[in-house]
Amino acid sequence: MTARIIDGKQVAADIRAELKAEVAKLKAKGIVPGLGVILVGDDPASVSYVTGKERTCAELGIYSDHHHLPEGTSQDELMRLVARMNADPRINGILVQLPLPRHMNESEVLFAIDPEKDVDGFHPVSVGKMVVGEKAFLSCTPHGVLHLLIRSGVKIEGSHVVIVGRSNIVGKPLANMLIQKNPTGNATVTVCHTRTKDLAYHTRQADILVAAAGRPNTITADMVKDGAVVIDVGVNRVEDASRKQGYRLVGDVDFEAVKEKASLITPVPGGVGPMTITMLMYNTVLSAKRTAGIAAD
Numbered sequence: 001m002t003a004r005i006i007d008g009k010q011v012a013a014d015i016r017a018e019l020k021a022e023v024a025k026l027k028a029k030g031i032v033p034g035l036g037v038i039l040v041g042d043d044p045a046s047v048s049y050v051t052g053k054e055r056t057c058a059e060l061g062i063y064s065d066h067h068h069l070p071e072g073t074s075q076d077e078l079m080r081l082v083a084r085m086n087a088d089p090r091i092n093g094i095l096v097q098l099p100l101p102r103h104m105n106e107s108e109v110l111f112a113i114d115p116e117k118d119v120d121g122f123h124p125v126s127v128g129k130m131v132v133g134e135k136a137f138l139s140c141t142p143h144g145v146l147h148l149l150i151r152s153g154v155k156i157e158g159s160h161v162v163i164v165g166r167s168n169i170v171g172k173p174l175a176n177m178l179i180q181k182n183p184t185g186n187a188t189v190t191v192c193h194t195r196t197k198d199l200a201y202h203t204r205q206a207d208i209l210v211a212a213a214g215r216p217n218t219i220t221a222d223m224v225k226d227g228a229v230v231i232d233v234g235v236n237r238v239e240d241a242s243r244k245q246g247y248r249l250v251g252d253v254d255f256e257a258v259k260e261k262a263s264l265i266t267p268v269p270g271g272v273g274p275m276t277i278t279m280l281m282y283n284t285v286l287s288a289k290r291t292a293g294i295a296a297d
C-alpha cells in the first residue's frame with residue numbers, strides 16, 4: 001500500500017481562508033481580533049517564527065501588536081509588558097515566543113498571561129480546563145494534529161492512537177484531547193517515551209501513530225502496522241551538503257519507507273508545521289468572539 005499524503009499546507013490554507021472570511025464578518029460588527037506578540041532576543045528560528053505569525057495576522061486582517069525586546073531585557077520589564085497586554089482591550093491573544101533567554105523564568109511569564117488571552121494554551125488554567133473537558137484554548141500543535149486528522153476523514157473514535165513523546169506542548173495535550181468523551185475524541189491512547197520498553201511493540205498496535213520525539217528515524221517501517229495513519233510532528237535539521245544552507249529538515253519518521261506501509265502520512269516539511277500558526281490564529285479569532293459574547297464554542 002502506498003499512503004495518501006496529507007497536505008498540511010492545503011489544510012492550513014483552507015482553515016485560514018475560513019478565518020479570513022470570519023474576521024471580515026467580525027469587522028463589519030466593529031470587532032477586530034488582535035494578537036500581542038512578544039519576542040525577546042534575536043534567536044534566528046524565533047525571529048522567523050514571529051515573522052511568520054505577523055505575516056499571517058496581516059493576511060487574515062488580525063490586528064497585531066508586536067514587541068521585539070533586546071536579549072538583556074529584565075524579567076520585570078517583560079512581566080510589565082504582559083500585564084499591559086492583559087489590560088489592553090485591542091488584544092485578544094498574547095503570544096510569548098519561546099524559548100526565552102536563559103536568565104528569564106519562562107513559567108512565571110506564561111503563568112502571568114490572562115487565561116482569557118492564553119491563545120497558546122500553555123497556562124495551567126487552560127491545560128486543566130482541557131483535561132476536565134471544559135472550554136479552553138487548545139495548544140496549537142496538538143490542536144493542529146487533531147484538525148489534520150478530522151479534515152482528512154480519519155476516524156478517531158474507537159481508534160488506538162499511539163503517541164511517541166510526552167512533552168507538555170505536544171504529547172501530553174494531544175493524548176488528553178484524544179481521550180475526551182466527545183465526537184473528536186473517544187480514542188484509546190498509549191503514550192510512549194524514552195523509558196518505554198519495546199517501543200516497536202507499542203507503535204505496531206497503532207491505528208493512528210503520532211511521532212513527536214524530536215529525533216530523525218525514530219519510526220521505521222517495521223514499527224508501523226499496515227494501513228496505519230502516521231502523523232509526523234518532528235522537525236529535525238540534518239546535514240545536507242547539497243543544500244545552500246548546509247542542512248535539510250526531516251521529521252521523526254522514515255518517510256520514504258513508511259509511506260509504502262501507511263494509508264495516510266504527513267510529510268515534513270508541509271505536514272503538521274503549517275497547522276501550528278493557523279491554530280494560533282484560530283484561537284485569536286475564537287478569543288475575540290468569546291470576549292464579544294458571540295462564540296458558539
Ligand code: NAP
Nearest residue numbers: 141165166167170193194212213214233234235272273276
Ligand atoms: P521534547 O520536549 O524534546 O519531547 C520529546 C519527547 O519524545 C519526550 O517525551 C521524550 O521522552 C520522547 N522521546 C525522545 N526520543 C525518544 C525515543 N527514541 N523513543 C521514545 N520516546 C522518545 O520535544 P517537543 O517539544 O515535544 O517536540 C517534539 C518534536 O516536534 C521536535 O522535533 C519539535 O521540533 C517538533 N515540534 C514541531 C512543531 C510544529 O509546529 N511542527 C511544534 C512543536 C514541536 P522523555 O520524556 O522520556 O525524555
